Amino acid sequence: MTDHAALIRACARGDKGALHQLMTAEGGRMLGVARRILRRTDLAEEALQEALVLVWRKAHQFDESRGNARGWLYTILRNRCLTMLRNEDREVPVAPEDLDTPPDDVMLETAFDRLGHASDLRRCLERLDGESRRAILATYVLGYSHGEIAGRLDAPLGSVKSRVRRGLMKLRECLS
Structure with missing residues (x-):
């Protein structure tokens, strides 16, 4: 049986071998827990690595009592996994070629191209x-109100409504 407390105390003294032993003893289970929380292997591996780095850095703060x-x-x-989940909600992945194009325009073009x-x-x-x-695609594809479209197009609200x-x-005439 692994004495986790002794290994953490050894980490606090700078024993890299102790960290390796902790990873060997708990790494597989910790990765499984991270996968269940994050539901992505790549993020789980990153969370495990960051958690072990935190264990190394904060080992002196461990208090058995x-x-x-x-x-x-x-x-x-x-805690590392939950932080990553919170941060992931704020991060919107964008392809490098789309960085100069507003995401709304990309979505509208994609919707139009799928027709x-x-x-x-x-x-x-x-x-x-x-x-x-x-304006029509933004209304029906993105669900924007006329006011939101006016703000995004930097156009007067009345003009957008018109x-x-x-x-x-014109669509009604064309489709009938």
Whole structure:
């Protein structure tokens, strides 16, 4: 049986072998816990590595009177995983080629491109001016209100409402 507390105390004294023993003894289980929390192997591996670095750095803070050593290890891992989940919600992955293009424009282009080339809707949307098409797609694909579209296009609200209304009338005529 591994004496986790003794290994953590050894880490606090700078014994790298003790950290290796901790990883050997608990690394597989810790990785499994991280996978269950994060649901991604790559993030779980990163969380485990960061947790072990924190164990190394904070080993001197471990206090046996406050809890057992294994619990301390898993608490560090759990906190690291939760921090990564919180940060992941704020991070939106963007392909390097899309960095100069606002994400909304990319989504609108993708939605338009997914319409079949023989589609009546695509044919009718192509007949609209670019601003009307963007406003209509932003309304129906992204779910934006007229006010949100006006803010994103840096256009007056009345103009956006008119573009959408005229564009929808043209679409109705074209599709009937």
